[in-house]
Amino acid sequence: MWRGGATAASASDVLRHYGWCWELSKARLRCTAASISDVLRHYGRCYWELSKARLSALVVATSGAGYVLGSGSIVDIAGLCYTCTGTMMVAASANTLNQVFEIKNDAKMRRTMRRPLPSGRISPVHAAMWATSVGAAGTTLLACKANYLAAGLAASNLILYAFVYTPLKQIHHVNTWVGAVVGAIPPLLGWAAAASEVSLNSMILPAALYFWQLPHFMALAYLCRDDYIAGGYRMLSFADPSGKRTAWVSLRNCLYMLPLGLLAYNWGLTSGWFSFEASLLTTGLTIGASSFVLDPTHKSARRMFHGSLLYLPALMAGLILHRLPNQ
Ligand SMILES: CC(C)=CCC/C(C)=C/CC/C(C)=C/COP(=O)(O)OP(=O)(O)O
Numbered sequence: 001m002w003r004g005g006a007t008a009a010s011a012s013d014v015l016r017h018y019g020w021c022w023e024l025s026k027a028r029l030r031c032t033a034a035s036i037s038d039v040l041r042h043y044g045r046c047y048w049e050l051s052k053a054r055l056s057a058l059v060v061a062t063s064g065a066g067y068v069l070g071s072g073s074i075v076d077i078a079g080l081c082y083t084c085t086g087t088m089m090v091a092a093s094a095n096t097l098n099q100v101f102e103i104k105n106d107a108k109m110r111r112t113m114r115r116p117l118p119s120g121r122i123s124p125v126h127a128a129m130w131a132t133s134v135g136a137a138g139t140t141l142l143a144c145k146a147n148y149l150a151a152g153l154a155a156s157n158l159i160l161y162a163f164v165y166t167p168l169k170q171i172h173h174v175n176t177w178v179g180a181v182v183g184a185i186p187p188l189l190g191w192a193a194a195a196s197e198v199s200l201n202s203m204i205l206p207a208a209l210y211f212w213q214l215p216h217f218m219a220l221a222y223l224c225r226d227d228y229i230a231g232g233y234r235m236l237s238f239a240d241p242s243g244k245r246t247a248w249v250s251l252r253n254c255l256y257m258l259p260l261g262l263l264a265y266n267w268g269l270t271s272g273w274f275s276f277e278a279s280l281l282t283t284g285l286t287i288g289a290s291s292f293v294l295d296p297t298h299k300s301a302r303r304m305f306h307g308s309l310l311y312l313p314a315l316m317a318g319l320i321l322h323r324l325p326n327q
Contacts (some may be wrong), residue, residue: 046116050099050127051092051134058312059186063087065316066190066205069269073325076194082145083193087186089138090154094182096131097162100124105170109231111224146193153189157182173236176217184210201267205319208260212312214253215289218246219305223298243296250304251289257282264319274322278315285311 064084068075099106099117107118116122135158143151161182168175187205192198221228221235222243228235237246261278264270288304 043122046122046127047092047130049116050096050122050130052095053092056088056091056095059091059183060084060088061313061316062183062205062209063186063190063193065320066187066192066202067194068190068320069187069205069323070191070194070202071325079146079194082141083150083190086138086142086146086150087154087189089134089141090158091186093131093135093138094158094161096127096134097158098166100127100131101162101166102169105231105233109224109227111227112231142189142193147196149196149198150189150193153185153192157185157189160185169233169235171234173234173239175234176214176221176236179217180210180213183213201264201269204260204264204267204269205316208257208315209312211253211257211260212308212315215250215285215304216308218250219292219301219308222246222296222301223305243301244293247289247292247296247301251286251293254282254286254289258286268324270319270322270324274318277318277322281311281314281318 064080064087067080067083099115102112103117103124106112106115112118117124117127135155139151139155142154160178165175165178165182168178184206187209188198188202191202191205195202218236221237225235225237225241229238236249237243240246258279261275261282264278265272265275285304285307288300288307292300292304294300
């Protein structure tokens with residue numbers, strides 16, 4: 001009896017012991033899973049911010065629009081997806097490199113001081129490794145699934161943005177014009193991916209993007225003038241406290257956009273409806289830029305900036321809607 005009782009007691013001790021061990025391992029596993037998911041969430045967020053995901057999404061939209069415009073009557077959806085993914089990856093890489101090179105400057109600006117690098121949430125080496133791997137993967141994807149022309153344009157644009165535009169920001173205000181070229185290349189890249197060549201009518205959207213960026217970035221440079229000066233950046237607004245020159249540059253580039261709608265029609269890229277819509281949109285933006293010239297204040301700059309944000313998606317939608325398939 002006694003022996004049997006002892007055996008039963010120790011068996012239940014053993015069971016209890018292993019029960020505890022099991023609970024402990026489950027708790028440990030839960031802890032490990034929680035810390036893995038915390039780490040993944042942390043770095044996922046850092047990669048997202050380093051890639052300037054919203055800006056990259058806009059870049060992808062312009063590249064996708066270029067792809068559709070450069071396609072024949074049937075748009076190859078798989079090709080479009082590969083092109084957008086490749087563009088997104090190379091743009092993410094370019095944006096990360098831009099931040100790796102600007103850690104000290106970004107730390108001095110209110111607008112950028114909370115970014116992952118100046119706030120110390122990720123190391124520069126880690127960010128550089130992310131930029132290298134995502135950039136190489138995106139270029140390879142474009143080379144394999146689109147063509148070498150598209151891959152070459154993406155890689156050259158990355159170099160122009162990270163190694164020419166980025167250092168130039170601290171040297172001379174001509175940087176904004178170089179940056180406008182960078183922003184104009186993605187639709188050309190999209191067209192090249194679809195058509196395997198670039199032609200005169202492939203230039204309409206890149207030209208629109210080039211001219212559009214000047215009022216857009218001039219308004220931003222004027223509104224964030226003090227922040228840019230604190231960060232050590234030489235925007236045009238730095239040498240132009242009255243805002244007069246900044247406003248004139250904006251107006252001049254709006255005027256350059258006026259003939260683009262008509263050219264798109266003349267070159268057989270779109271129907272006449274697009275010329276009409278583009279003229280209306282550009283006139284609206286030109287009126288915004290004119291009031292910035294007449295009254296260079298934060299209020300008029302902000303109005304022009306918001307107008308530019310509406311202008312681009314509306315123009316691209318019009319181009320796609322009224323496009324005539326590339327022969
Ligand atoms: C395919 C490929 C490589 C595309 C790249 C497209 C790209 C990165 C466009 C951005 C253009 C531009 C001038 C942004 C402003 O940068 P900023 O340095 O003035 O911005 P910040 O002050 O917010 O850092």
